[in-house]
Amino acid sequence: MSVEIDGVNGIIKNTTSDGDVTIKGNDGGSEISALVFDMSAAGAATFNNKIIATELDISGAIDVDGTTNLDVVDIDGAVDMASTLGVSGVLTGTTAVFSSTSADDNFVITSTDADAGDPAPDLVLYRNSSSPVDGDDIGRIEFRARNNNSQDIVPVTFSTFTTAVADGSESGYLAIATLVAGSQKNRLGIDQTETVFNDNSADLDFRVESNGDANMLFVNGGTDRVGIKTNAPTKTLGIGGDGVISLEGGSNAISFYDSSTLRAYITSQSFGDHNGDGLGIVTATGEPIKFHTNGGERMRITSTGQVLQGATSSNAVQRSKGVANNDLQFHFSNSSTTTPYGGIIDFDAVGASGADNNTQYFLRCGDTTAIRFFVYSDGDVQNHDNSYGAISDERIKSNITDANSQWNDIKNIKVRNFQKKDDIRDYGADKAKVQLGVIAQELETVSPKLVKEYNPTNNDILSDSAFGTLYTSDDAETQDAVLYTSDDQEVIDGNKNVGDIKTEASKKIGEVKEITAKVKGVNYSILYMKAIKALQEAMTRIETLETKVAALEG
Secondary structure (H helix, E strand, O other): OOEEEEOOOOEEEEOOOOOOEEEOOOOOOOEEEOOEEEEOOOOOEEEOOEEEOOEEEEOOOEEEOOOEEEOEEEEOOOEEEOOOEEEOOOEEOOOOOOOOOOOOOOOOOOOOOOOOOOOOOOOOOOOOOOOOOOOOEEEEEEEEEEOOOOOEEEEEEEEEEEEEOOOOOOEEEEEEEEEEOOEEEEEEEEOOOOEEEOOOOOOOOEEEOOOOOOOOEEEEOOOOEEEEOOOOOOOOEEEOOOOOOOOOOOOOOEEEEEOOEEEEEEEOOEEOOEEOOOOEEEEOOOOOEEEEEOOEEEEEEOOOOOEEEOOOOOOOOOEEOOOOOOOOOOOOOOOOOOOOOOOOOOOOOOOHHHHOOOOOEEEEEEOOOOEEEEEEOOOOEEEOOOOOOOOOOHHHOOOOOOOOOOHHHHHHOOOEEEOOHHHHHHHOOOOOOOEEEOOHHHHHOOOHHHEEEEOOOHHHHHHOHHHEEEOOOOOHHHOOOEEOOOOOHHHHOOOOOOOOEEEOOOOOOOOEEEEOOOEEEEOHHHHHHHHHHHHHHHHHHHHHHHHHHHHHHO
């Protein structure tokens, strides 16, 4: 072993490689100083004190007990530091090992720079390749441990790669992997397009906790199911807890697309005459809503509002076609125990002059042979057999007695000709039809039980204001409609026009506003029976007279 000390140039150099070099400071000194420590020919170098130098070049291992401040460090072997290593230049070599049995921090990078504009302490893993390509391994951080068989294992690994190195398109990939049953599994992958959990498609669950729920979001890697507030979803999406889905924000809460074309959406927001007070299913312009069961379409609502059951087209007529069986096709039920109502058929776009005829009809019933029953738009009723009746079985009746005499009632009833005021309004007095019948108030003096009272319609009130009042354009209830404006999303999307009705007024002009009197009606079917009874009495009297006349003539 030979050591050369150049006091002029400040160089301590080992010139042979036949052993290790130990350099000690003097007893009173605290550091070993030299411009260059060149130990490249030695095996290992041991410094017992602090090293102050510009360059340190050692071929073997280095053992320093004190603090080391260097500009350039070139070490081919391991580095064993008892204190700190201060390097202002470059640290190069094959392996740098910092080993410690202390429970304190083993490796600390500290910056004392007080300038807020400069970066914090950086740890840089630099792949300085002269010919970079996509997929280059940039750097890897392994967390090593040992198993109970005295074998080294890597429970956690951080790996980085380049995914694109073209200038202007540079991208990278970060993978975090852990050992799962002895095999490395990618738990998290981040690249330029996505962030992927469980990138190896392993049977690994994903769970997100909230402040009050351990399973706010849960993905079961084995069953391919997602749970919200549950870790045991039974379907592709399971919702636990209170089981409530809240659709918030935007008019298209749940949207359905065909490629990039919006076909329909489910919403609780404003659209058309809907104003956020319920659930709406909205389709794109011209598209129907279809309902399928058992592999086929059973019902649809067309884009014009027609409801088709068992049919897909209707020739512009609302149609409901039931299946071929012996069951009821329609059943309307009203469970009100106080004021139940049935169905209403209205022609609400035309007056009597447009519907007062025997061409249009409110109701038509028929089979493949003939039309059996009509209720025409003017109120006339016809049936094929001219048969009208009522159930009259003796077994459903009791207290059967002969009717009292109807002679005087029928004799005192006044039969009148008259015209209806609504007909006069529509056709004029010269064209309004003249009807034959009775006047309720006059009949009431003879047979009061044949007269009943009903709530007036708007036509009744138009005929006589004593019945009540109607809503007019001056009423606030007919003026509270909401119209679409240029700020509405439906207008922006082109589905509505400015000025279209968004929400109908709460009342329509001409609807009944107040009822102050009832309308009297006549039970004509009983009146006809009274007439039959009176006819029987007349027949009896006629027969008696005929007998007397025959006796006188004989």
